[in-house]
Amino acid sequence: MDPVSKLIELFSEFPGIGPRQARRFAYFVLTRPNSFIEEFTKNIGAAKKSLRTCSSCQRFFTSSSQMKLCSTCSDESREKNLLMIVARDSDFEAVEKSGVYRGLYFVLGGSVPVLEKEPEKRVRLAELKSRLGSAKHDSAESPAPSEIILSMSATPDGEHTGDVVRNFLEKNAGGVKISVLGKGLSTGTELEYSDTETLRNALKNRG
Amino acid sequence: MDPVSKLIELFSEFPGIGPRQARRFAYFVLTRPNSFIEEFTKNIGAAKKSLRTCSSCQRFFTSSSQMKLCSTCSDESREKNLLMIVARDSDFEAVEKSGVYRGLYFVLGGSVPVLEKEPEKRVRLAELKSRLGSAKHDSAESPAPSEIILSMSATPDGEHTGDVVRNFLEKNAGGVKISVLGKGLSTGTELEYSDTETLRNALKNRG
């Protein structure tokens, strides 16, 4: 395959990109000055080299040094008794950006589709076990949580992922309190158009 | 104005209908057989005649007899200690259709926009006072509630309406417990795209 076609194919793998836009991207890149392309490829390489996986929360972070802990996990001011489990780095970022949570995190690295037979291939259950195992010694890297918050999307995959992790935790983190995010009306929800599940939860969680 | 133009103008007042669709509607009606038009106008008249306002919950219902209570308020099997306050008939219908609630209702007849100076012109506060006043004698028509559930949309107008009604209740229904629908993730909410308010509520209402 010629390099342009190959490039279009590679762009087609980008999230949310169809063949037409992949072609546009290839044209865009190829018609930039050489300086753009050099900077682009150089930064991809440098960014990849600087990419680390946090040994505690497993999220990606970038660092020019050889740090093992990300800035959140190494932040002494976080509430170390709370551990929020999220599916993806982007979920971590959304919660951090909101500023409503000051505890620690664990990033599963994905979610478990409803019919998946081997959840351990989709999410970091081994790393989670290891995180909680170390926590028994309550080290700086892995402080022992008193509550684990399952923080998944209210979607079928999110619910299923929550169930899988809860089952896993009940076997592997006995004694720690497990909670899930509250369900109910979210901002902008109109009562008239709410589904039964949301109404049921909103009513149950009224207060 | 000729009757066709006038008809188009009247259709333009229908909810969500612009001038183009109003014109289509007028053409549609006028090109129906006479039998359609007769049935249409006849049923509008008959429906209007059969329309009642429930003397307890204030919602519209239709009846050929002279009943004062709607089928819900006159249903002996409802939980009479719960009174849910909703903004509109359509909210009542949405909650009833979900089947998650078995108590009684009160329909405000609208919501209170954030800058409204005279909320009593928008919502049935006088009727609400009367409903709760009668409730002191705990009649069949107006049983005394032990809990009032403010059941508004999670929108600015809905929140404001809830505040207005809560203030009103605190002055006029002292002693009755007041609750609001729970906030949190609603069905389909993805964590990554949740706003701060929803995340804050989901975290607060975790369990």
Added chain:
Amino acid sequence: MDPVSKLIELFSEFPGIGPRQARRFAYFVLTRPNSFIEEFTKNIGAAKKSLRTCSSCQRFFTSSSQMKLCSTCSDESREKNLLMIVARDSDFEAVEKSGVYRGLYFVLGGSVPVLEKEPEKRVRLAELKSRLGSAKHDSAESPAPSEIILSMSATPDGEHTGDVVRNFLEKNAGGVKISVLGKGLSTGTELEYSDTETLRNALKNRG
């Protein structure tokens, strides 16, 4: 069926209206003051009574007198040698509103779907024959056209309707020139996203 349910059913027959909006319409009408409902039903009746079908172009028009010709067909300043055939009253209105055409019209009253076996049930072919038959005597009501313009949408149904009418005209209006609207780029068309047919026509009709 109770009159409200019946009214919702009748509103569901309106063009583009689903059950939910039909219900909204019924509520809207029923909660208007009596004066609105009276005016509404009164104007439907009056408009229906004033509705005429033009004996020449067949379009609907309203008149309090017993006129047989619509204002366009009775307008002496129109170019009587041009006859544009359109599918619907709304097409007539769109062309008139544009002001680009000063000839006469004939309204088919519909279009002929591609698989329709009996086109004469869908469009006014008998009336068209009658219009052109009278035209042989070149009366004020039916002047003889020197050109008939088939003015259909560039959609499958429009194309098919054009074919049906052209076949009919070739048998019934021998000798009169028949033309069709030009095809090509329409306002706003981007070359990059044009389909083959449009490009072919745009190239063929270049000038």
Added chain:
Amino acid sequence: MDPVSKLIELFSEFPGIGPRQARRFAYFVLTRPNSFIEEFTKNIGAAKKSLRTCSSCQRFFTSSSQMKLCSTCSDESREKNLLMIVARDSDFEAVEKSGVYRGLYFVLGGSVPVLEKEPEKRVRLAELKSRLGSAKHDSAESPAPSEIILSMSATPDGEHTGDVVRNFLEKNAGGVKISVLGKGLSTGTELEYSDTETLRNALKNRG
């Protein structure tokens, strides 16, 4: 700026990409295996190296050899008396893909916005002059056209670009016939929703 932030910034320059999607792209790339990233950057470089500008039509093409003419301009079977001027490579591709045109092309490299003072900075007028100057000697590379087809989008910028090129051609290609793509109904256009300009053109170009 750290390499990840820089990479996000570079992705933000891609056509149609906002900051949120740029961030997703960066994450996507960084979490691919090294092999993906190597292939990606390698193919960008190789594609850029293989990119040529056709010395006749000015469009981009890729070739591993040192060819000066693209495959279309060097195709002996094309109709060399027709020269279609298009704004962009993507327009060339759309017309070629349709298969309705068998002549040659010239790619302007952009369009001229309505208020642009210096059109020669936006489109390849110098190269066009050179193409037509060479054409006087009717070489294999630049055969002399007998007709130049201005093939622009039916948008304000497209119309303006057409005007600019026409003025330029009238001064620099005297004697050659200049045509523009036909206007009228394009595929899918409904008569009822057509704008005045389209109706005017459809009527003018009827046939």
